[in-house]
Amino acid sequence: MRKIGLMGGTFDPIHIGHLVAAERSMEACGLEQVWFIPNAGPPLKERAPGASPEERLRMAELATEDHPAFRVLDLELRRGGISYTYDTVDELSRLEPDAEFHLIVGTDRIRDLPLWHRIDELAQRIRFIGVDRPDDGKPADPALMPPLPEPLRERVIRVPMPQLDISSTAIRTRLAAGLSARYLVPDAVLGYLTAKGLYRHDG
Numbered sequence: 001m002r003k004i005g006l007m008g009g010t011f012d013p014i015h016i017g018h019l020v021a022a023e024r025s026m027e028a029c030g031l032e033q034v035w036f037i038p039n040a041g042p043p044l045k046e047r048a049p050g051a052s053p054e055e056r057l058r059m060a061e062l063a064t065e066d067h068p069a070f071r072v073l074d075l076e077l078r079r080g081g082i083s084y085t086y087d088t089v090d091e092l093s094r095l096e097p098d099a100e101f102h103l104i105v106g107t108d109r110i111r112d113l114p115l116w117h118r119i120d121e122l123a124q125r126i127r128f129i130g131v132d133r134p135d136d137g138k139p140a141d142p143a144l145m146p147p148l149p150e151p152l153r154e155r156v157i158r159v160p161m162p163q164l165d166i167s168s169t170a171i172r173t174r175l176a177a178g179l180s181a182r183y184l185v186p187d188a189v190l191g192y193l194t195a196k197g198l199y200r201h202d203g
Helices: 016-029 052-062 076-077 085-095 107-111 119-125 168-176 187-196
Strands: 002-009 034-039 070-072 098-106 127-131 156-159
Touching: 002 016, 002 085, 016 034, 016 052, 016 098, 016 127, 016 156, 034 052, 034 076, 052 070, 052 187, 076 085, 085 098, 085 119, 098 107, 107 127
Parallel strands: 002 034, 002 098, 034 070, 098 127, 127 156
Antiparallel strands: none
16 A cells, blocks of 8 residues: 655745655655645635645645655645545545555644544544644644644654744745745745745835
């Protein structure tokens, strides 16, 4: 059975931190591929994406095009509405019945797992890979995480990664201020952001 990693998000924009998390998860968990899935509407976030769905999809494609094990899927964008992970996994399981799916998420999202849509059923179908990420300036620490219910905790694999203090929000803020996103996003994405003038407020 193929082990496939799934990484969802607005990717507004996709950045180096996303790619490092995917690579480290592949190495630590023996994944054959990682599929990046830009979402149409995240359930636990209120802000609307700054770039269009087509632009976010294109940036994800540009960021991953030189990695033979990375793929980008547009199924959530085509489906529209709120992007529930359960619905996505259900669809992918029908399309790829021989795949074992592992969802790659930051430790902040691991804390939110009890709030996820149909989480008990989802946890029976996939494993969760929790990658460390900066949180309010403090390093991720399992001891600081509230305890998950045992059935969920058993489905989580923790993977350490470099503490890269990079976020899509910070990149949008820099670009809006006329600053550079160089070395925060892949060069192909930087070229796309520059050409399209995304996130800049020139009045």
